[in-house]
Amino acid sequence: MFRGVNFCPLLVVLLLILLLPSRVFAEEKIDVLFYDNYFPYSYEEEGMPAGLFVELTKKIMDSIPLKVTYRIYPFKRAMALGKQGTGLVSGLYKNPERQRNFDFSRPYYTENIVLISDKRLPETLIQTEFSSIKGWRIGLLRGMSYGPAIDNALKNGTITEDRVDSDLLNYKKLKLGRIDGFVIDRTSGKKLINENNDETLVIHPESLTHAGIHIVAAKRLKNSRQIISQIDAALMRMEQDGSYQKILDNFMGNDGRDSN
Numbered sequence: 001m002f003r004g005v006n007f008c009p010l011l012v013v014l015l016l017i018l019l020l021p022s023r024v025f026a027e028e029k030i031d032v033l034f035y036d037n038y039f040p041y042s043y044e045e046e047g048m049p050a051g052l053f054v055e056l057t058k059k060i061m062d063s064i065p066l067k068v069t070y071r072i073y074p075f076k077r078a079m080a081l082g083k084q085g086t087g088l089v090s091g092l093y094k095n096p097e098r099q100r101n102f103d104f105s106r107p108y109y110t111e112n113i114v115l116i117s118d119k120r121l122p123e124t125l126i127q128t129e130f131s132s133i134k135g136w137r138i139g140l141l142r143g144m145s146y147g148p149a150i151d152n153a154l155k156n157g158t159i160t161e162d163r164v165d166s167d168l169l170n171y172k173k174l175k176l177g178r179i180d181g182f183v184i185d186r187t188s189g190k191k192l193i194n195e196n197n198d199e200t201l202v203i204h205p206e207s208l209t210h211a212g213i214h215i216v217a218a219k220r221l222k223n224s225r226q227i228i229s230q231i232d233a234a235l236m237r238m239e240q241d242g243s244y245q246k247i248l249d250n251f252m253g254n255d256g257r258d259s260n
Helices: 007-027 052-062 075-084 096-101 123-127 148-156 167-175 186-195 224-241 243-255
Strands: 029-035 042-045 048-050 067-073 087-092 102-104 109-118 136-141 159-164 181-185 201-203 209-218
Touching (some): 029 075, 042 052, 052 209, 067 075, 087 102, 096 102, 102 224, 136 167, 148 159
Parallel strands (some): 029 087, 136 159
Antiparallel strands (some): 087 209, 102 209, 109 209
16 A cells, blocks of 8 residues: 555654654743732742642643743732733633633632631621621732722722732731721631731621633733643642642641632
């Protein structure tokens, strides 16, 4: 059937063509960008990115054939660079504007956004729906959006905002009575209260937002979809081999991940 065809050299050439994209991909360099004001998830420590989002992202990227450099910036700067295609951005949730500009990985973490206030408030106020709270001054982080419940309350003027650079500053301002409450991820809030041995604050039971956290690549970035596909595959392997849960357990210490 193959008479007159030099089959072995042809097979070698075909194999080289098939392998070439992977080799080129493996030689590419890429930056992964984090933002610096979201302790304990994404923050700067001795000039380097640190936090849960960083640990999970590094573990994911370790199994992908790319030469990765990790960098950390203020939130708006990280977003601007990511949008330009300078690098991937880790630690973002989806919204319509971002979906127009970025390709998203599967979520590697899910945030559960809640309100924290003084425990001495009437129980009926603690249990009430956020939409019923009027006139409160709420601590938020600069550059961050927390979903429709809070965005709508701000737009309607039922609450006012006080923006700072860290959850710890919001915690301190609440203790001093300068704000009525602050919004934070439930796991992070629980950790903050426990680390300060604080029995005067309460996490409200209502979840204001459930938000998946993603790694994103600008649509203009070369091989954007291929990179995201490899990230998704790496995350799936982590979930299957237990390394994903191990990182979460180490982050929360002996408490394990908050499941609410």
